[in-house]
Amino acid sequence: MTTLHGYFRSSAAYRVRIVLNLKGLAFETAPVDLVAGEQRGDTFLADNPQGLVPMLVTDDGRRLTQSLAICEYLEECHPEPALLPETPSERARVRALAQLVACEMHPVNNLRVLKYLTGELGADEAAKLAWYRHWVDTGFAALEPMLSREDGSGDFCHGDTPTLADACLVPQLFNAERFECDLAPYPRIRRIGENARKLSAFQRAAPGEQPDAR
Numbered sequence: 001m002t003t004l005h006g007y008f009r010s011s012a013a014y015r016v017r018i019v020l021n022l023k024g025l026a027f028e029t030a031p032v033d034l035v036a037g038e039q040r041g042d043t044f045l046a047d048n049p050q051g052l053v054p055m056l057v058t059d060d061g062r063r064l065t066q067s068l069a070i071c072e073y074l075e076e077c078h079p080e081p082a083l084l085p086e087t088p089s090e091r092a093r094v095r096a097l098a099q100l101v102a103c104e105m106h107p108v109n110n111l112r113v114l115k116y117l118t119g120e121l122g123a124d125e126a127a128k129l130a131w132y133r134h135w136v137d138t139g140f141a142a143l144e145p146m147l148s149r150e151d152g153s154g155d156f157c158h159g160d161t162p163t164l165a166d167a168c169l170v171p172q173l174f175n176a177e178r179f180e181c182d183l184a185p186y187p188r189i190r191r192i193g194e195n196a197r198k199l200s201a202f203q204r205a206a207p208g209e210q211p212d213a214r
Contacts, residue, residue, distance in 0.1 A: 004056055007053050010054065016071060018201060039053060068102055071083070136172075170193055173193040
């Protein structure tokens with residue numbers, strides 16, 4: 001069976017869980033404790049030299065890394081229900097929305113960056129929170145008008161059904177709420193998040209529903 005190596009609070013693993021659920025694909029979860037450093041252990045590094053989650057091991061033993069690459073693989077192998085629109089311009093928009101979150105916001109606020117801030121750079125908790133909230137605001141301040149003003153937006157980031165962009169947005173919302181970011185300026189983002197969280201695929205992917213949640 002397909003196995004997803006991840007951590008319950010990893011945004012990247014969270015978005016892959018959402019896509020797997022939206023596609024109706026069965027998978028096993030193999031927890032990797034990022035706080036304890038299991039991702040840097042010899043066993044995990046032998047399979048994934050990046051030492052990052054998620055890693056998807058397919059039925060035929062292929063090891064896939066990088067969350068967006070995994071999501072695109074799942075889209076190509078299991079095209080229904082489609083998480084990318086039909087036309088090239090629409091697909092480009094969805095990918096841009098997804099990458100704004102996954103490639104611009106998430107990398108500067110992930111666990112290893114925050115650990116570096118408080119460890120090697122000596123930042124205190126207040127400085128860490130200021131850093132985190134700054135980058136959330138920077139990303140959401142760009143995303144909100146894109147979702148509010150551009151053609152294509154609907155109940156979800158693009159149209160009235162979930163896409164890859166929603167799979168990226170919801171985990172970022174979870175983290176923004178966890179770090180008590182001010183989300184009042186982003187009503188469209190909050191509404192889309194609420195719509196997504198009503199769906200079983202998003203609910204089952206939530207961090208609190210994972211076997212390693214604590």
